């Protein structure tokens with residue numbers, strides 16, 4: 001399976017808490033391995049890791065990374081970098097190349113992204129050329145480049161598992177699930 005990490009730039013702790021948390025949760029839900037946060041906000045890491053403990057998987061968050069160093073290190077290790085920007089080439093044109101990358105870093109901004117990021121990235125990719133949101137851009141990109149349906153990503157060791165249903169809400173706790181599996185076997 002493709003290894004995807006998301007690099008979140010420009011996070012401002014006083015105003016971007018929710019959206020950066022949503023970037024991380026969306027990356028996790030659609031099968032990324034982790035998020036690198038190029039700002040210092042330990043609470044984002046703590047919130048997402050707490051969600052991961054409850055909902056499973058081994059998603060990681062690295063707080064306060066140096067964006068340029070992370071990009072260069074990733075590329076030295078053979079990874080490719082896709083920066084999402086409304087000014088880039090259109091996603092459908094980039095998808096065939098993006099699908100070939102085994103290791104892909106997806107970079108999303110918040111406020112203005114430094115020019116160096118455009119230069120260093122292997123691709124600057126637009127999810128349409130209209131301004132919208134880093135969460136939407138990330139979700140659409142991950143869906144379009146996925147090898148298998150990203151909505152069926154398995155999450156191991158979850159404390160909580162949703163039972164899908166047309167109406168109402170049902171969540172199973174892992175101890176109930178273990179008991180049920182014991183009874184079924």
Ligand code: SAM
Pocket residue numbers: 083084085086087107108109110111112113125126127128129130131132133134135137
């Ligand atoms: N004004 C900022 C700029 O000029 O770079 C962009 C702000 S936008 C709210 C935040 C992030 O959302 C961008 O850095 C980009 O990653 C993502 N984004 C927004 N619209 C996009 C689009 N149409 N295509 C790709 N990414 C987009």
